Amino acid sequence: MSENEKLTIVMFSGDMDKAIAGFIIATTGASMGMDVTMYFTFWGLNIIKRNEGKIKSHGIMRKMLNRMNRGGAKRLKLSKFNMLGMGTWxxxxxxxxxxxxSIDEFIKMAQDMGVKMVPCSTSIGVMGLSADAFREGVSSIAGAAFFLNEARQSKVTLFI
Amino acid sequence: MSENEKLTIVMFSGDMDKAIAGFIIATTGASMGMDVTMYFTFWGLNIIKRNEGKIKSHGIMRKMLNRMNRGGAKRLKLSKFNMLGMGTWxxxxxxxxxxxxSIDEFIKMAQDMGVKMVPCSTSIGVMGLSADAFREGVSSIAGAAFFLNEARQSKVTLFI
Amino acid sequence: MSENEKLTIVMFSGDMDKAIAGFIIATTGASMGMDVTMYFTFWGLNIIKRNEGKIKSHGIMRKMLNRMNRGGAKRLKLSKFNMLGMGTWxxxxxxxxxxxxSIDEFIKMAQDMGVKMVPCSTSIGVMGLSADAFREGVSSIAGAAFFLNEARQSKVTLFI
Structure with missing residues (x-):
């Protein structure tokens, strides 16, 4: 096991502004030599959904949810002043x-720097997502016990 | 004093999605043998208000606030896609x-697992809530110094 | 270097309710003898903008952003139940x-107690703010590496 200091970030929000904050901290941590894990849950899963194609799921309610909540790094919106997209633009x-x-570039940078990106298995189950909903380079899904085990070994843990 | 590792969570938000995230982490922590404290403040107090009956308070402004902001685990709403309740449903x-x-079931599970649920005394004062606003099994109210004292002994502290 | 325990808080949000939570925790920490750093980023910068006068910036988009997003401790709004300002009032x-x-009073208290308030240089760059946008007593601007360096030495780190 690595002896580097660890940084663990829960990415709960799918807002563009919070995603940026998360990636600035994650990539800065990596550049300082920290071992960084980002744990994506709930709306935060949108950040690491692939940008292209349809997100498939079963049942009417999940189909509706995943259409409204399409996600993908390029589709995230500001939490404030979105103004029908103008603020975000x-x-x-x-x-x-x-x-x-951009967030897309941040994700690639973070991956190149060895930041681990782990999707939350519980949220994936509730939302009915399949593994192919996510972009390449994302780690295997894992539950809250994985997150807490990372967090308890971390110097810094953030919930964003 | 217990020598278990500690996990402390500030529950600031009263959104259903954040409440679920908080309880998944809290109950997972407890099942891993951690000593877990959830500190409920501001809108987060809604999570542990009792579901039944009226919430009493003094003065017109507080009565208005506590009617609009009724709370109770069964009344929480999604932070996004609530759509007049349809998304939440x-x-x-x-x-x-x-x-x-459900959050109601999570609260009971957490209590059975020994998770401490502590309401913030300052928020209660400002909102004019009385002790009988909360469900059974909730701990005595405490201030920010209590929270920080838990947090400084904790392996993991989250603000949700 | 001080041997006091450290508390580091990222103030990401510019909502009145979250600002209050941040300052209650910060001033309580300081009164318990902790070394407290508040790191203001994104919408959180609004909290420490000066209340008086215009906030200058270059270019049409930044001028629009800084007009809509004027900030100043006295202008913050509740994240919920703002109701055109009535809830906030x-x-x-x-x-x-x-x-x-009030938040204005909290800022002065915190400064008197030695709480360091540091604005995030990246957000300031994107939003096109100049040093004179902020109230007196605020520290020099610093980047995410400064924040992480504080956080890794802290007993408690929160993202609000």
């Missing part, structure tokens, strides 16, 4: 102007 | 289908 | 009645 432009990576 | 059905406990 | 009255400090 503006924020993306401002980030680009200041050379801040 | 759907989520409850999906949870039942996948044998995920 | 009511909450302020209830806090006054119970001798709970």
């Amino acid at each position: 503006m924020m993306k432009k401002l980030m680009k102007e200041t050379n801040t990576p | 759907m989520m409850k059905k999906l949870m039942k289908e996948t044998n995920t406990p | 009511m909450m302020k009255k209830l806090m006054k009645e119970t001798n709970t400090p």
Whole structure:
């Protein structure tokens, strides 16, 4: 087992602003030599859904949920001032102007830096998602016991 | 004093989705042998209000607040896609289908497992709640110093 | 370096209710002898913007953003039941009645108690804010590496 200090982040929210915060902290931690695990649960699963194609699921209610709640890094919205997408579009432009990576780029950077991205098995079950809902490079799904075991060994644990 | 590892969770939000996340983590922690304290503050107090009867308080403003903000585990709503209650109703059905406990059941499970549930005295004061607003089995009220003292001894502390 | 226990709080949200929670915990920590750092990022920057005057920035999009998102401790709103400002006004009255400090008073108390308040440099860059957007007594801006370095030395770290 590694002796690096650990950083564990629960990504509960699927809001663009919180996702950015999570990835800035995660990639900064990795660049400081920390072992970083991001645990994606509930709306946070949207961040790591693949951008292309349809997300399949069984039953009318799950089909509705997964259509409304499509997700994918490119579809996340600001928690405030979304204004039918205009605020979100503006924020993306401002980030680009200041050379801040997009969430899509942040995910790739984080993966290249060895950040582990783990989807929560319970949320996946309730929402009826299959493994192919997620983008490449995402780890196997795991439950809350996995998260707590990481967290209890971590110097820093955040719930975002 | 117990030598078990401690887990402390601030339950600030009264949203159904965040409440579920909190109880999944709390009950998982307890099943792993951790000493778990949940500290309920602000909107999070809604989670542990009793489901039945009226919540009394003094003065017109507090009466209004406590009517709008009635709370009780059975009345919590999703933070997203509530859609006049339809989204919340759907989520409850999906949870039942996948044998995920309801929040009401989670509270009982957590209590049976020895999870301490402590209401925040400051919020209770501001909102004008009396002790009989809460369900049975909830601990005595305590202030932020109690929470911080638990947190500083904890392996994992989360603000939800 | 101080040998006091450390408490680090990320203030991500600009909601009045979360700001209050943050300051109650921060000032309680300071009164218990902890070294407290509050790291203000994204909407949380609104909490420490000065109340008076205009917030200047360059370009149409940033000017729009900083007008809508004016901030200042006196302008924060409840995350729920704002009701065009009525809920927020009511909450302020209830806090006054119970001798709970206003956020403005909390900031001054916290500063008097030695709580460090650090604005996040990345958010400031994206939002195009200048140093004179913030009230007096706020520390120099710093990035996520500063935050993580504080957090890894802390007994308790919260993301609010």
